[in-house]
Amino acid sequence: MNASRPNSPPLLPIRTLIVDDEVLARKKLADLLKTEPEIALVGECKNGREAIEQILTQTPDLVFLDVQMPEVNGFDVLEALKAAKTKNAASAAGEVWMPQVVFVTAFDQHAVKAFEAQALDYLLKPFSKPRFQATLARARAALQKNETGAITERMMQLLQQLQPQATATQTFTERFAIKQGGRISFVQSDEIDWIEAEGNYVGLHCGRETYLLRETMTVMESKLDPA
Numbered sequence: 001m002n003a004s005r006p007n008s009p010p011l012l013p014i015r016t017l018i019v020d021d022e023v024l025a026r027k028k029l030a031d032l033l034k035t036e037p038e039i040a041l042v043g044e045c046k047n048g049r050e051a052i053e054q055i056l057t058q059t060p061d062l063v064f065l066d067v068q069m070p071e072v073n074g075f076d077v078l079e080a081l082k083a084a085k086t087k088n089a090a091s092a093a094g095e096v097w098m099p100q101v102v103f104v105t106a107f108d109q110h111a112v113k114a115f116e117a118q119a120l121d122y123l124l125k126p127f128s129k130p131r132f133q134a135t136l137a138r139a140r141a142a143l144q145k146n147e148t149g150a151i152t153e154r155m156m157q158l159l160q161q162l163q164p165q166a167t168a169t170q171t172f173t174e175r176f177a178i179k180q181g182g183r184i185s186f187v188q189s190d191e192i193d194w195i196e197a198e199g200n201y202v203g204l205h206c207g208r209e210t211y212l213l214r215e216t217m218t219v220m221e222s223k224l225d226p227a
Contacts, residue, residue, distance in 0.1 A: 025104070
C-alpha cells in the first residue's frame with residue numbers, strides 16, 4: 001500500500017515513528033518523545049517489515065530507525081522505500097512519502113563519520129537525553145525547511161557507502177559493537193579466533209570468551225579481512 005504527503009513543510013505536531021527490535025530501546029525513545037509537546041507518536045515497530053508498512057500507511061514526518069535488526073535491517077527499510085518510490089514514479093501512481101530519518105546505531109566511529117557526513121543525524125547507543133534533544137532540534141529545523149528530498153538523497157548515498165561491497169578497495173571493520181546486559185562493548189576484529197552461525201546471530205569466539213552479534217555470516221565475511 002502506498003501513501004503520499006503534500007510537498008509543503010509539515011505542521012505541528014511532528015508525526016513520529018519508532019523502529020527498534022528491542023523493547024527497552026523503544027520504551028526509552030517513546031518516554032523521551034512523550035516529553036516533547038510538538039511530537040505525536042504515531043506508532044512503534046519491532047522489525048523492518050513493520051516499519052516499511054507503517055511508513056507507507058502512517059506517513060510519519062520523522063522516523064527513529066534502528067540500524068541492526070534481524071532479517072530486514074534499517075538499510076533494507078530505506079532500500080524498500082526507494083524501490084517503492086521508483087516503481088510509483090514509473091507507473092504514475094503517486095509519489096511515495098519519504099520521512100526524515102534518524103539512525104539509531106551502535107556502529108563504531110568509522111561508520112559514525114559516514115553518518116555525520118551523509119545522514120540527517122544519528123544516535124549512538126547508549127545516548128543521553130541532551131544528545132537526544134540535540135538530534136530532535138536538528139530534525140525539527142530540517143522539517144521546517146522542507147529538506148526531505150535532499151535528506152533522502154543523502155540517505156541513499158549513505159546506504160551505498162555502508163552496504164558490503166566486494167571490491168578491490170574494500171575496507172574492513174576493525175571492531176564490532178556488542179550489546180551485553182544493556183551495555184555496549186567493542187571487540188577488535190583481530191581478537192576473533194573463529195565465528196559460528198547461531199540463528200539470526202553469529203557467535204564471535206575470542207579466546208575463552210564468546211560474544212553474540214546480531215548479524216549474518218555472509219555480512220560478517222564481507223566485513224572481516226580474510227588475510
